Amino acid sequence: MTPLRSDRGVARSLDWALIVSWLALVLTGVLCIYSASQGAEGGEGFNPGARYVKQLMWIGISMGAALLITFVIKPHVWEVLCTPAYIMVAVLLVAVIVFGSEINGSKSWFRLGPVAFQPSELSKITTSLVLAHYMRTPGFKITRFKDILMLAAIVGIPAVIILAQGETGTLLVYMSYAFVLYREGMSGWWLALIGAAIVLFIAAIRWPLWVAGILLTVMLVAYFLFCRIHGSRSFVARRNLWIVTALLAVAGAVYIYSTNFVFNNVLRPHQRSRIEVLLGITEDKMGAGYNVNQSMIAIGSGGLSGKGFLQGTQTSYGFVPEQCTDFIFCTVGEEFGFLGCAALILLFAFLIWRILHDAEASREPFTRIYGYCLAGCFFMHLMINVGMTIGLMPVIGIPLPFISYGGSSMLSFTVMLFIFVALVRRDRKYF
């Protein structure tokens, strides 16, 4: 057994790369919020009610939480507490549907005086912890039916409640658990299947049926060719491939047709339009199309190096809605240009990569699985949020971690990250 290396200093047991990235991101966020709220609040002087001041305050609170998590709370507490916390959050998730306040069309917020928070933010943490806790139990096999059922329940229960709240964004974030399962041994075909199902679902709703048909055909041909080249050469395998492909074709056709049929004939118009809005297929009445156009104008007008800090005209006039929260990336794009955007995205990418790297390096399955959950969550937030502002994704309101204005999301992302920092520190200390 390796001797305890508890003599390693604090400095060396921490992954400073994660901490520095975190600090860089939150400070960038404050600058952007300061700039974006100029037009709305006016005046450069110090104003205790200004958004950037509030954000700084929340960063302070988050730092306190980070210190607590890293140095005070013993990491194994998370493994002990995760199940009760998971259940509690599930209860909160249901409660918010009944007692919560509606903000921006989804009833997923609790108001506690001046602070509004979303239980779904907590649920990302608890689900990740429970998932890691369950998957690290000895004897867990991802191919075993009972375990698959458990996994489906752990992820599915909060996901279904969140869907009921109308929080499409968080639901999409939940999809990132597929990457975790993939890493932990789930067949890659499941990822492909999920991807194909999403693409075909959208195609079946959005375009005439033949478009989805062509897409399905292309997928099947790709599947067939891939298996022919990489698969077994035995006769039985070949014959089975034909049969599997045929079965997939039938299943796919039924899926497309029933999706289309249910959507157009069973759902009532208001349900239909709700789905269309959620998927960004039609512009909602609040003008999601307008938002995207204005946000692209703001980002596009930044050019290579941007207009300079505080010089943005689009974001601070209020052309861009939600300029401090969901559309904060517009400020980056307009004032710092392509170079600024690239730097921010690469910083995020670095953070995610570093988390994956630390997760792989850990000998603790709990740390590894939790790390993958964390990375997947950040990745989805980055892709959906930035993708939305540049017209690649439907307008789904989720924050850009650490950058968007908002206390509860700042705190929950920080907590989520620093649990990982603490787990990594434990690994480094003891192994």
Next chain:
Amino acid sequence: MESRPRHTKLVIGLAVAVLILLGRLFYIQIINDRYKRDALNNSIVYETIYPPRGIIHDRNGEILVGNATSYDIMVTPREISSLDTLRLAEVLGVDMDFMREKLDYYRTYRSRIGFKTLTFIKNVDAATYMRFAEMEYLFPGFKGQVRTIRTHPFNAGGNLLGYISEVDGDYIRKHPEYRAGDDVGRTGLEAAREEDLRGSKGYHIYLRDSRNRVLTSYNNGEDDLLAVPGKDITTTIDAHLQQYGQQLMQNKKGSLIAIEPSTGEILAMVTSPGIDVDVLSDMGKNYAELAANPDKPMFNRPVQASYPPGSVFKLVNGLIGMQEGVLEPWMKYPCSKGYQYTSTRKLGCHSHKSPLDFDHAVMTSCNAYFCYVFKSILENPAYSSTKEAYDRWEQYVRSFGFGSPLGLDYPGELGGSVPKSSRYDKIYGKNHWRFTSVVSLSIGQGELLCTPLQIANLCATIANRGWYITPHIIKDSEDLSIDDKYREKHYTEVDAKHFEKAVKGMSMAVNGTVQDGATGTMARIPGVEVCGKTGTAENPHGADHSVFICFAPRENPQIAVAAYIENAGFGGTWACPIASLLAEKYLNGEIDESRKWVESRAMEANLMNVQKKEKKTQ
């Protein structure tokens, strides 16, 4: 171990996703410049430049309608925050009670007011406004508003000039070239000449900076569009004469019109009761009251009222008779207090000498004489039937401008009516009517209706001895040239030579003696030979209307006047002095000492509610 490649695959997936984001950013930020252009559009501010509305002058260059700036303080109660009421009261120079009252009102009715912007104080003076403008930022919710308003230096021609008001949603839908906040002429000249008066709007283009402050003029102002001021209009109205006419007509109901015969230019056109110019600039506030007034001050009587012309129409019948050759001026007809046209029915007349020739019949306004004249027109053997003779008569009458609108360059003109023979066919049966059926037409009663303007035009026609130019109130000017139809002479179908006889009769009516039966002696002006004709129009709704037309001087007439005063009795009593005073004022600039009493009597008379008196036609 299998996980290693999976880890690598996921990292590759991350890299691919990041590259997609960067590629898209590269495209919209660097390759495609559409977004930069749109951003420019977003930061450009268009500021509308409103052109000054055209000014309306009178014929002598006096300003009838001008422009002035008015400063209002507006408030949006919902936007008021942390208001220093004391400071604001000080800046605006109002007391705290006023502030409290206003703010209490806004609080009480806050749900009804909503986000509306209301006028806090109307029309503050320029100094107050400047003081407020400097400190406007201290009072969120309050803002200044500069408006251009119309001013009317003369209280003359309120109804003629009309008013402007802001366009409403309904108007904008019908006239898409207007925008909210634009003014449009609603009545009178403001409406008739809207297109000339309004000019065209321009704009400044500015760029905003990141704090929404206007920074600079875009492209050095090269793309700005200058406003084109509205065209000025010169009217044919004489402001002083119009004003004098209004004074004469105060407390009377009716019309007073003066035309320059040689040009057809309307010198004055008074409707009474009318609209004071004071209310024009704030019509919104006064509209309801005006509309509800039973005396209809917005009704433009000179061109919209229809009345029987009364005895002044005898001149037309006399002229037609001479033209047709059935009347010679020397012919005399008897009158025994009227004309017995059937065994039981008689058209009455007042007592005067009998028999009379044409001149004296005009002078005394003998009813019987003109019944004989009209009888000989309709029973003229040259025509096969009464109907045919009547049709010819109607044609003559229409050639004097009766029966249809004259074509005034002013909105809302009506045409009165000259009955067609078919109408009598309908009433009495085809060819079952004769002169006696339509005898009232002899003296300008019956089915014949005309506007006061047509009566004035008749006077101008006689003054011109047989022709008229369509009356108009826009004068030819550098800015605005008038249509050629306002230069064209319209000849009546009666030859010029016959008119001199009518003129002679009209001169005698004014300048003869009362003992001889002259009816218009009150119109006599020292040193000027006035020709006039009285009329007393019977009217089924009340007392007779008092009518008078006159022109002066007899040779080379400068002015033709018609006065039509509702329910004022004999033409010679009220219409006659009023019409002649207007002519005298125009010709001499002042009223002769000997006639001052006539003037004060006319101005002081209140004839608004005269009860019906004895019926008689003079």
